[in-house]
Amino acid sequence: MLDQTDIAQKKDDLIAIAKRCFDLRLQTNSGGNLSVRLESQDAILIKPSGVGFNECSRENLQVVMLDGTILPSERDLKPSKDLEFHLDLYRRREDIRAILHCHSPWATGYASAGQEIPCLTVQTLEKVGRIPLIPLSENGGPQTAAQIGPVFDAPSVKAAVLANHGTIGVGKTLMAAQYLAELIEETAHIAFVRDTLMRVRGSERPKMPRHGTHQDELRELERA
Numbered sequence: 166m167l168d169q170t171d172i173a174q175k176k177d178d179l180i181a182i183a184k185r186c187f188d189l190r191l192q193t194n195s196g197g198n199l200s201v202r203l204e205s206q207d208a209i210l211i212k213p214s215g216v217g218f219n220e221c222s223r224e225n226l227q228v229v230m231l232d233g234t235i236l237p238s239e240r241d242l243k244p245s246k247d248l249e250f251h252l253d254l255y256r257r258r259e260d261i262r263a264i265l266h267c268h269s270p271w272a273t274g275y276a277s278a279g280q281e282i283p284c285l286t287v288q289t290l291e292k293v294g295r296i297p298l299i300p301l302s303e304n305g306g307p308q309t310a311a312q313i314g315p316v317f318d319a320p321s322v323k324a325a326v327l328a329n330h331g332t333i334g335v336g337k338t339l340m341a342a343q344y345l346a347e348l349i350e351e352t353a354h355i356a357f358v359r360d361t362l363m364r365v366r367g368s369e370r371p372k373m374p375r376h377g378t379h380q381d382e383l384r385e386l387e388r389a
């Protein structure tokens with residue numbers, strides 16, 4: 166039995182976060198996606214395909230069971246292309262309660278150049294730790310659950326960027342997932358300014374902050 170109060174609350178949360186993401190220009194047009202886990206059921210609420218972040222409404226959001234069953238909604242809309250990877254991440258990790266995926270330009274630019282975004286601010290180190298880069302699928306098409314899911318098996322991974330595609334942030338709430346998307350975009354922008362200035366001046370790679378919650382993992386990466 167679906168808890169309509171739970172669904173109504175989650176719909177309002179999702180509509181507010183989608184609008185914030187749109188207003189900050191992290192997502193234009195009808196791309197990207199966001200979803201949230203319901204408290205009362207093994208199910209999620211998700212934006213359907215073809216609906217912009219600025220157009221989400223109580224009438225057009227879809228409830229999907231974790232087994233993939235799409236429940237009837239007021240409008241007969243197509244499920245999101247991203248539905249499979251959203252469901253896969255919720256099945257893999259109980260701690261993931263919300264997912265935000267957007268095509269924010271600075272982060273996607275780095276990912277499309279085949280470069281991992283460096284966690285170069287103290288805030289990024291503390292709040293994210295590392296932002297893995299997931300390449301296109303082998304046939305050159307968009308990343309699927311098969312490529313995205315395993316990256317999030319490590320419980321410390323909170324975000325990733327998809328080459329030629331966009332950003333994924335996960336969290337306990339939609340706001341937490343949205344903050345990650347904002348932080349990643351901000352970090353990519355800062356990294357671009359830093360790298361451009363360094364290139365102009367011909368300067369060496371500057372020091373990175375040496376603290377944060379994922380330092381062990383970072384040291385391992387540096388050794389690899």
Ligand SMILES: [Zn+2]
Binds near residue numbers: 197266331
């Ligand atoms: Zn996308």
